[in-house]
Amino acid sequence: MSKLVENAKNYVSEKVANMKKPEASLTGLGLHDVSREGVEYDAKVSVDNPYKHPIPICEISYILKSDGRVILTGKMPDPGSLKANGKTMLNVPLKVPHSVLASLVRDIARDWDIDYELELGLTIDLPVIGDFTIPLSNKGEIKLPTLKDFFK
Known part of the structure; x- marks a missing residue:
């Protein structure tokens, strides 16, 4: 009997x-x-x-780093769901206070941008499996606004 249960567990875990x-x-x-x-x-x-059906997104968590320091963390709860059999584009707003930008003066003074690393976790609710987090990360440069950006 225990061999049958073990075989069933192995079969299910392999399929998942x-x-x-x-x-x-x-x-x-x-x-x-x-x-x-x-x-x-x-x-x-x-x-x-x-999948042939929409999948609910539980939350999107994010960490924005610059120069090895965390400058912003947060979560976006319940951003909607993923379209069935297709691509879904999501926009995750990241609001950086000016006080944080002031602490990055050395990086900004070099080239008027912020070298960043963004770590994002997209948590979705998969049938049978449950909550599943897709980890994402990206490195790049954030161009800072100039005076003319304020007057648009």
């Missing part, structure tokens, strides 16, 4: 391991808005859902 899962990629980070409170950027995430 080989099951198609949604795939995601971080396609970029761009300037969204400049205000007196801070600068807002949008992280663009593309998610491909291989």
Whole structure:
């Protein structure tokens, strides 16, 4: 009897391991808005859902680092769901206060941008498996707004 249970466990775990899962990629980070409170950027995430039904997104968590320091962390709860059999584009707003930008003066003074590393976790609710987090990361440069960006 225990051999039958063991075989059943192995069969199920093999099927779950080989099951198609949604795939995601971080396609970029761009300037969204400049205000007196801070600068807002949008992280663009593309998610491909291989299933014939929509999948709910539980949350998106993010960590924005610059020069080895964490400058922003947060979570975006319940951002919607993934389209069935297709790609879904998600925008994750990242609002960086001006006070944080002031602490990055050395990096900014060199070339008027912020060298960043963005770590993002997309948590979805898969049938049978449960909550599943897709880890994403990207490195690049964030161009800072100039005076003319404030007067657009």
